[in-house]
Amino acid sequence: MKRLLASAAVIAFAAMPLAAQDEVGADTVVATVNGNEITVGHLIAMRQMLPEQYQQLPAEVLFDGMLEQLVQQQAIADVAAADISLATELGLENERRAFLAASFIDAVAMEEISDEELQAEYDAQFASADAVEEFNASHILVETQEEAQAIIDELAAGADFAELAAERSIGPSGPNGGQLGWFTAGMMVPTFESAVFELEPGEISVPVETQFGWHVILLNETRAQEPPALDEVRADLIEGLRRARVEARIEELVASAEIDRPELDIDPAVIANDALLTE
Known part of the structure; x- marks a missing residue:
């Protein structure tokens, strides 16, 4: 039913004639349904509650569509009001409570921040x-400690780190020369980080074991990450x-309210007992 009513909001429907534009106010009546007045103010309030994308529609489309929806709602509500169930009555109380609270909180949140x-x-x-220290490192990942040590020996003999990474590393960064980019503490596994923190820029680590295998690490450079x-x-x-x-205001209001929570032995499952609303 809500979908049916919502779809009516986009139907072009001729609006009732209004008074001269300079005389129109929030209390200007645009329709009367069974003696209930629908005003310009109702339309303004309704538009404020629309999602942003609908608020961008042309005013003439919104005016006619919203007016038709309010007319339909009033005609239906008049019939429904003649026989309100307990579930409906309680639902209305919840809706009113939620609407008032949300409107108040929105107003609090949107107050100007100087x-x-x-x-x-x-x-x-x-x-x-303090400035956070960042590290830029490369690594070569292999399966055994012996492989890692052999790579370290080759590097000591003058081999190029990026070339060895591309040829020998089994890690995803291998094709990129083993480059890991910039990272800060907490972004790498602890054993790997500890080894990096002990290096000086340009220095190569001893074989470092993690759950992924054995690493040979080159610390490229460090820098301070300013705020x-x-x-x-x-x-x-x-x-x-x-x-x-908002949180402070809610705490303040709850603290100043007179709240009584009687100590009752209630099974929480009672909230699923819909039959209580029909008794």
């Missing part, structure tokens, strides 16, 4: 943070500030 707040949050997260600029993390900071603001 430049001062944003800068303070950036400083708290990044200003005093991002404020503009790079602006969107994330704003999102975090909004989320924190």
Whole structure:
């Protein structure tokens, strides 16, 4: 049924004549169904709840489609209201509660975040943070320790690391000369990382065993990863500030509310007992 009503929103339907444009307000009546008035305000509120892609439709399409939907809904609701079941009544209470809460929370979240707040949050997260050290390494992966040691001996004799990686490595980086690119602590398996951390740029490791096999590692270079600029993390900071603001407001409201939770011995499975709403 909801799909049927939603589909009516895109039907072009002639709108009722309105008063002069400069006289139109939220209380301007655009239709009356069984004595119930539908106003411009109802249309505005309905449009605000539409998904963004529907809000982009031409105003004349939205106006006619939404008005027709509201007319249909009112005609149906008038009949349904004559015999409301307990399930429907409770559902309406839940919907009203959820709608009011969501509207309030949206308003709280979208309050303006000042430049001062944003800068303070950036400083708290990044200003005093130490630069993170990044490592750029290459490796040659083989099956045995003896193979790894033989490769180290060849490298000591002047062999090219990238050529040996392409020829001998059984790892996926072999065709690329064994290059692993840039990484930070925590991105590689512990044994491999420990070996890398002990190397100086240009130095080659002893054979290193991991669950993948035996590695010969070349540390190419290191660098300090500086904190991002404020503009790079602006969107994330704003999102975090909004989320924190909402959480704080919810905690505040719940803490100040008079809440009574009676101690009852209730089987949680009761929520699946639909028959209780028909008794």
